[in-house]
Amino acid sequence: MGTIRLYNRDRIDRVIRLDTTLINEIESAFTDLTTKQVIMPPIMRIDVPRNNGEVDIKSAYIEGVDSFAVKLSSGFFDNPKRGLPSANGMMILLSAVTGEPLAVFADNGLLTDLRTAAAGAVAARVLSREDSRVAGVIGTGSQARYQMEALVNVRDIQKMNVYGRSTEKAEAYKRDMESQLNIPVEVKQTPKEVVQESEVVITTTPATKPIIQSDWLHPGLHITAMGSDAEHKQELDAKVLEASDRFVCDVVEQSLRLGELRACTNEQVRSSAVELGEITSERKIGRSNPNQITICDLTGTGAQDTAIARYVYQLLEEEESHERS
Amino acid sequence: MGTIRLYNRDRIDRVIRLDTTLINEIESAFTDLTTKQVIMPPIMRIDVPRNNGEVDIKSAYIEGVDSFAVKLSSGFFDNPKRGLPSANGMMILLSAVTGEPLAVFADNGLLTDLRTAAAGAVAARVLSREDSRVAGVIGTGSQARYQMEALVNVRDIQKMNVYGRSTEKAEAYKRDMESQLNIPVEVKQTPKEVVQESEVVITTTPATKPIIQSDWLHPGLHITAMGSDAEHKQELDAKVLEASDRFVCDVVEQSLRLGELRACTNEQVRSSAVELGEITSERKIGRSNPNQITICDLTGTGAQDTAIARYVYQLLEEEESHERS
Numbered sequence: 001m002g003t004i005r006l007y008n009r010d011r012i013d014r015v016i017r018l019d020t021t022l023i024n025e026i027e028s029a030f031t032d033l034t035t036k037q038v039i040m041p042p043i044m045r046i047d048v049p050r051n052n053g054e055v056d057i058k059s060a061y062i063e064g065v066d067s068f069a070v071k072l073s074s075g076f077f078d079n080p081k082r083g084l085p086s087a088n089g090m091m092i093l094l095s096a097v098t099g100e101p102l103a104v105f106a107d108n109g110l111l112t113d114l115r116t117a118a119a120g121a122v123a124a125r126v127l128s129r130e131d132s133r134v135a136g137v138i139g140t141g142s143q144a145r146y147q148m149e150a151l152v153n154v155r156d157i158q159k160m161n162v163y164g165r166s167t168e169k170a171e172a173y174k175r176d177m178e179s180q181l182n183i184p185v186e187v188k189q190t191p192k193e194v195v196q197e198s199e200v201v202i203t204t205t206p207a208t209k210p211i212i213q214s215d216w217l218h219p220g221l222h223i224t225a226m227g228s229d230a231e232h233k234q235e236l237d238a239k240v241l242e243a244s245d246r247f248v249c250d251v252v253e254q255s256l257r258l259g260e261l262r263a264c265t266n267e268q269v270r271s272s273a274v275e276l277g278e279i280t281s282e283r284k285i286g287r288s289n290p291n292q293i294t295i296c297d298l299t300g301t302g303a304q305d306t307a308i309a310r311y312v313y314q315l316l317e318e319e320e321s322h323e324r325s
Numbered sequence: 326m327g328t329i330r331l332y333n334r335d336r337i338d339r340v341i342r343l344d345t346t347l348i349n350e351i352e353s354a355f356t357d358l359t360t361k362q363v364i365m366p367p368i369m370r371i372d373v374p375r376n377n378g379e380v381d382i383k384s385a386y387i388e389g390v391d392s393f394a395v396k397l398s399s400g401f402f403d404n405p406k407r408g409l410p411s412a413n414g415m416m417i418l419l420s421a422v423t424g425e426p427l428a429v430f431a432d433n434g435l436l437t438d439l440r441t442a443a444a445g446a447v448a449a450r451v452l453s454r455e456d457s458r459v460a461g462v463i464g465t466g467s468q469a470r471y472q473m474e475a476l477v478n479v480r481d482i483q484k485m486n487v488y489g490r491s492t493e494k495a496e497a498y499k500r501d502m503e504s505q506l507n508i509p510v511e512v513k514q515t516p517k518e519v520v521q522e523s524e525v526v527i528t529t530t531p532a533t534k535p536i537i538q539s540d541w542l543h544p545g546l547h548i549t550a551m552g553s554d555a556e557h558k559q560e561l562d563a564k565v566l567e568a569s570d571r572f573v574c575d576v577v578e579q580s581l582r583l584g585e586l587r588a589c590t591n592e593q594v595r596s597s598a599v600e601l602g603e604i605t606s607e608r609k610i611g612r613s614n615p616n617q618i619t620i621c622d623l624t625g626t627g628a629q630d631t632a633i634a635r636y637v638y639q640l641l642e643e644e645e646s647h648e649r650s
Contacts, residue, residue, distance in 0.1 A: 003333075004331070004415070006331035008328075008329070039372055039373075041369050041370060041371055042369075044366050044367075044369040044382060044384065045366060047364055048386055048421050048424075051422050051423075053421070053423075055384075055424060057384070059369070059371050059380075059382070061373055063375060064375065068371070070380070070382065070397060072395060072417065072419070074419070074424030076422075076423050076424040079424070082423065084423055088423070088424045090426050092415070092417075094380060094397070094399070096373050096375075096378070097376050098378075098401050098404055098407065098409055098413070099373075099380060099400070099404070099413045100399075100409075101397070101415050104331060104431075106429075
């Protein structure tokens with residue numbers, strides 16, 4: 001019987017980097033979704049209406065992989081009144097050989113943020129033009145930051161455009177990201193300008209009405225929509241999907257239920273939707289010419305959680321074995 | 326943000342006792358199931374067929390209670406070949422106010438064993454004759470031990486009868502329990518003798534065919550069936566239920582699906598089945614005369630997990646605050 005270890009957010013933050021290695025691990029998870037048997041039970045949801053809260057539990061076991069993660073993520077929307085963030089979360093890594101718990105990551109959502117950003121980089125790597133130099137981001141929160149930190153691993157970004165509803169937050173974003181990535185950031189007054197003046201656009205908002213319109217699109221553009229992950233959310237107008245040459249998502253069934261396909265009733269778009277794993281596994285082609293408009297809608301999968309939990313566990317084990325020797 | 330704590334089995338074992346306080350806590354959980362709004366989502370199950378394993382995730386939030394548990398329990402049936410037990414498990418206690426994880430109990434199934442035994446004592450307290458002196462147990466494993474340890478808190482047991490398929494294990498049970506409880510234990514050669522010669526009988530087996538027959542029953546008998554908790558398990562012949570005066574279970578819907586009601590197609594029995602919480606809350610009567618034959622079928626509920634996780638967390642907090650002062 002091994003000893004289960006508890007790692008807190010600080011400990012995890014010290015050991016993990018949003019680098020190409022992590023991006024490759026997440027890409028492998030998408031490939032596994034297409035090429036391997038994956039057991040991904042429906043999400044378990046516990047509602048706590050009294051405190052305006054909910055806890056979701058997700059898991060995914062990939063056939064043949066020797067461990068898998070169970071993730072608890074909570075949203076308690078009265079927390080800000082108490083001076084606490086709404087979102088919280090933790091992951092548990094279990095042995096798929098013996099069922100024993102191996103580690104608990106009290107990561108407070110960090111691993112979810114990182115695997116989501118890494119998935120954005122995977123999408124950009126297989127779908128955006130290789131010569132993309134200008135990135136745009138809608139939203140100024142932590143995911144908007146992680147997305148750009150991940151993107152610069154896969155594209156030679158020379159400039160960023162950002163839009164946020166709060167100019168103050170957009171200015172803070174500019175300041176922080178310029179200092180962190182050493183790339184100039186321009187604050188735009190409208191999402192339209194961001195889309196028109198960028199080659200890779202990432203949307204990271206909790207929008208419930210579409211914020212991107214089809215007449216802003218231009219040849220060669222790639223958009224990744226990270227925000228929508230629930231029945232009431234939507235970032236892209238349905239016509240944006242119709243106007244694109246390639247619509248990709250992580251899991252078609254999830255995009256239809258929780259993502260951008262939900263609002264798009266065009267049968268042609270729905271039936272030609274491709275999963276990201278079909279492209280990373282090279283079963284299907286991503287972008288086939290530089291003028292295509294490509295879109296990727298990411299709703300999040302348990303397979304990504306399993307991939308990042310396994311990866312950080314390995315990093316922590318290596319560090320500890322290094323410290324012991 | 327509080328700091329999440331990890332407690333292992335030894336730590337938990339040192340602080341918790343199978344005593345009247347714990348039994349009362351579990352009784353309250355049954356009462357809550359009847360009197361309060363309880364959100365108990367369907368069990369999440371992750372199958373790992375390659376290693377003959379499965380992980381079940383259960384949870385229950387009781388309206389108005391300020392924390393709740395999520396339990397992971399695994400059964401990996403090739404583990405014995407590796408010298409490991411098949412079963413494993415852990416619980417996580419979450420704040421129902423903020424969603425924050427409060428504690429992880431890497432209890433390896435201990436808390437489940439204890440809450441199950443405490444539930445048996447609750448059933449015996451409200452259903453068996455108050456003057457019961459002879460207890461019988463079918464099975465010789467850890468639950469057969471915990472059940473008797475719990476039972477002596479609520480009934481003045483003077484003698485025990487035990488049956489197990491392995492005489493060697495039954496002898497070990499006798500030796501261990503006589504020393505632990507200071508009560509004489511007789512090893513019986515058949516389950517029939519145990520039932521005929523006892524006033525309170527507990528069955529704790531993984532039987533898939535009924536082991537108790539209706540013609541062994543006698544006036545005043547109480548039986549608690551702990552074993553069946555899956556579609557293929559059964560300990561009591563359907564005629565046993567028909568021959569009883571009162572059939573009680575923890576959750577009717579679960580007993581119909583996973584417990585003893587599954588094999589009993591008698592509409593009269595099914596429609597008159599009572600839940601344990603209806604009795605502990607005094608909405609319905611348990612035993613109404615000393616000659617009745619009563620039965621209780623327990624399949625296990627997330628509400629019990631939440632109750633014991635909250636209780637042990639409180640004990641650990643008290644101990645730690647005591648150590649600090």
